Amino acid sequence: MRIYNSPPNWPTPPPGWQPPAGWQPNPAWGPAPTGHQFWLDVPDAPHNxxxxxxxxxxxxxxxxxxxxxxxxxxxxxxxxxxxxxxxxxxxxxxxxxxxxxxxxxxxxxxxxxxxxxxxxxxxxxxxxxxxxxxxxxAVAKDATPTGSPEASASPATSSVPSKAPSPSAAAPDPEPGSASQPHPLGTSAVVGKEYRAAVTGVKFNATDEVIANNMFNDPPKGQYVLVDIAVTYAGTEEGTPWIDLSPTFVGTDARQYDASSCGASLTSSVMQVPTLEQGGSANYQVCMDVPVGAVEGGKIFIQERLSFNSKSRTYWGLK
Incomplete structure (x- = not known):
């Protein structure tokens, strides 16, 4: 098996990294030492x-x-x-x-x-x-009579007219933080049972910033959207935001894009946030890879990662 061997005067790549096709080193790194071997032959692990x-x-x-x-x-x-x-x-x-x-x-x-x-x-x-x-x-329910013989024999003799629905009845107003009435940016809201969170900022086209942050960040399929999030743990034990919470971008193409669509290394990554005690707060960034035409007019929601109830989501608008 052959592995890539970076020169000692170049940045150290992540373990297992291999140069993609057409990759060129940054000229600022300088030339590799004379005789440096870029590829090393490593024996495969023995069968055990x-x-x-x-x-x-x-x-x-x-x-x-x-x-x-x-x-x-x-x-x-x-x-x-x-x-x-x-x-x-x-x-x-x-x-x-x-x-x-x-x-x-x-x-x-x-x-x-x-x-x-x-x-x-x-x-x-x-x-x-x-x-x-x-x-x-089920058998017991089927065998249970639904009314008296008299009532079932003469259903048409009832003197109580059915009440028609009122035409003036209005639909209830949507709740703040729902998909139809998202919170404005910067609004702090309850997320799940143990957190308060706020989407404090969104950069719609952060592709250049994300790629410049780390030489190993790959270009997006669409464009990188960078989201700033502030959270406070309000539970009674301890919380880890990157495990507990799942931010998701809802594009105008009616599709959802979570942080796993990005996979890039960020300066203020959620992975750097320590475990929080009750009242502990943190600020971090997540990014999503979103098609260019689906960004403007989108929304972001945050929910508990293990929640399968869409009503537990809290939305923020991005206009």
Whole structure:
């Protein structure tokens, strides 16, 4: 295997970085030392069946443990059934491979196989039990009469006229911070259960700034949008914004672009924000790679990363 070897007087690239096609070094770095080897031959890592067996056994044990926890929970017991099956199969494979290699991992592999089998059996039993209970409830509801015989026999004799909806009833006003009424830039608002946040600034075309920040930042497919965010942790434990919060740009093309679309190194990256205690605040930047025609008139929302409820989003307008 060949790897790139940067000259000692040039900036050190990230581990594993390889020059893309057509890449040229910055003339300001100066020439490389005479005789410098830009490519080094490194032998491939030797095949280690023992390490592979450990990885397989550990994975089987983790899946089995998760299946054992989930098999009694409705809906999730279906996932537990699949996890238990996968763990049992992987445990058996680990036992067979270990025996072939002369180093059987009997302890953990047997435990993973046994726990996976228990999770599988438990999931099958609970799925069957919950399904039977649901069918019994449905049958009972179907057998329940919906009214007296007199009422069902003469529905047309009711003297109470149906009330037509009022034509003057107006739709409720949208809530501030919703998609239809986003907050202005700089407005602090509640996000989820543990944060207050504000989008304090947006640079629509930050492509040159982002690329100039780090020589290894790649050009965008569209254009980089740079967003300034201020957060305050209001929870009772501790918060890590880059794990807890997910900023997303909503383009005028009706598509969403989160920070993973950028992947560039920033001066004030969210990754540099430390863990926050209650009342702790931080300011950072995120960038998104957005098509040029979808930037103007877009919106940004922030929500908890593990939230799947669109109503938990808080929006800011960018006009």
């Amino acid at each position: 069946p023992q390490e592979q067996g450990k990885a397989l056994t550990t994975t089987a044990f983790v899946l089995a443990a998760i299946g054992l926890v989930l098999f009694w929970i409705p809906v999730l017991n279906i996932l537990a059934l699949l996890l238990g099956l996968a763990a049992a199969v992987m445990g058996v494979i680990a036992l067979v491979n270990g025996k072939k290699n002369g180093r059987p991992l009997t302890g953990l592999a047997i435990a993973a196989t046994a726990i996976g089998a228990v999770a599988l059996l438990g999931a099958v039993v609970t799925v069957a039990a919950y399904s039977s209970g649901s069918r019994a409830t």
